[in-house]
Amino acid sequence: MALQNLNLTVIVATTHSLGIGKSGTLPWHLPTDLSYFSRVTKRPPPSQSPSTSPPVLNTLIMGRKTYFSIPPKFRPLPSRRNIVISRSSRPDSFNDASTWVTSFPDAIAAAGGDGGRIFVIGGAEIYKLAMEDERTRNVLLTRVEGEFGCDRFFPVDVRDEGNTGWAQRGHEELCAFVGEAVPAGAREENGVRFWFELYQRP
Numbered sequence: 256m257a258l259q260n261l262n263l264t265v266i267v268a269t270t271h272s273l274g275i276g277k278s279g280t281l282p283w284h285l286p287t288d289l290s291y292f293s294r295v296t297k298r299p300p301p302s303q304s305p306s307t308s309p310p311v312l313n314t315l316i317m318g319r320k321t322y323f324s325i326p327p328k329f330r331p332l333p334s335r336r337n338i339v340i341s342r343s344s345r346p347d348s349f350n351d352a353s354t355w356v357t358s359f360p361d362a363i364a365a366a367g368g369d370g371g372r373i374f375v376i377g378g379a380e381i382y383k384l385a386m387e388d389e390r391t392r393n394v395l396l397t398r399v400e401g402e403f404g405c406d407r408f409f410p411v412d413v414r415d416e417g418n419t420g421w422a423q424r425g426h427e428e429l430c431a432f433v434g435e436a437v438p439a440g441a442r443e444e445n446g447v448r449f450w451f452e453l454y455q456r457p
């Protein structure tokens with residue numbers, strides 16, 4: 256598929272004031288959201304036949320700070336291509352199975368067009384680059400209730416439909432997009448309520 260025809264998906268958890276991070280890490284502990292993230296980003300796209308062998312891997316694009324915020328034993332995140340964006344080349348001492356690139360366009364080129372889904376997974380600097388790219392047509396939002404003293408923020412309020420061009424899709428469309436039966440309505444974990452939502456733009 257030509258790079259200009261790619262369709263990128265941002266996956267992010269934000270507070271109502273668009274907070275996403277604090278002191279280099281996630282401000283909340285929501286295991287249900289982490290396992291949703293893992294399942295959704297691993298699942299092959301609906302267009303891929305289950306018999307495709309070897310299965311096409313989805314791609315995760317992230318900033319260097321987000322990559323290093325993942326505990327070493329969990330990175331690269333398994334069963335997905337991990338593409339890390341940094342202005343510097345990968346440190347010589349650091350040699351794992353991730354792919355390092357020096358720009359967002361290079362990340363898209365490295366993700367390629369082999370049919371796997373391409374997810375942009377943060378953090379704030381990389382979300383900004385993704386939301387400025389017209390190929391980003393889907394935002395899988397985990398909307399988190401409460402404020403957590405965040406110091407990193409998502410750049411666009413996709414819920415402000417009149418001004419941003421983004422529109423929330425219904426629950427059935429969310430389930431079809433992620434390929435699983437997402438429970439409707441609010442979830443609650445560790446005293447924090449949150450919702451799984453899908454926003455799209457043409």
Ligand SMILES: NC(=O)c1ccc[n+]([C@@H]2O[C@H](COP(=O)([O-])OP(=O)(O)OC[C@H]3O[C@@H](n4cnc5c(N)ncnc54)[C@H](OP(=O)(O)O)[C@@H]3O)[C@@H](O)[C@H]2O)c1
Pocket residue numbers: 266267268269274275276277278279280281282317318319320321322324340341342343357358359376377378379380381382384407
């Ligand atoms: N709530 C969520 O869903 C979620 C998801 C992901 C992350 N987070 C949080 O977000 C925070 C991290 O976000 P962040 O904004 O500080 O960092 P980030 O976006 O993860 O990474 C920033 C780094 O990306 C590289 N970079 C940025 N723009 C670039 C460009 N145009 N060209 C080349 N490289 C570029 C630079 O790496 P170098 O410095 O190496 O050059 C920069 O320091 C953490 O708190 C994390 O927990 C939250």
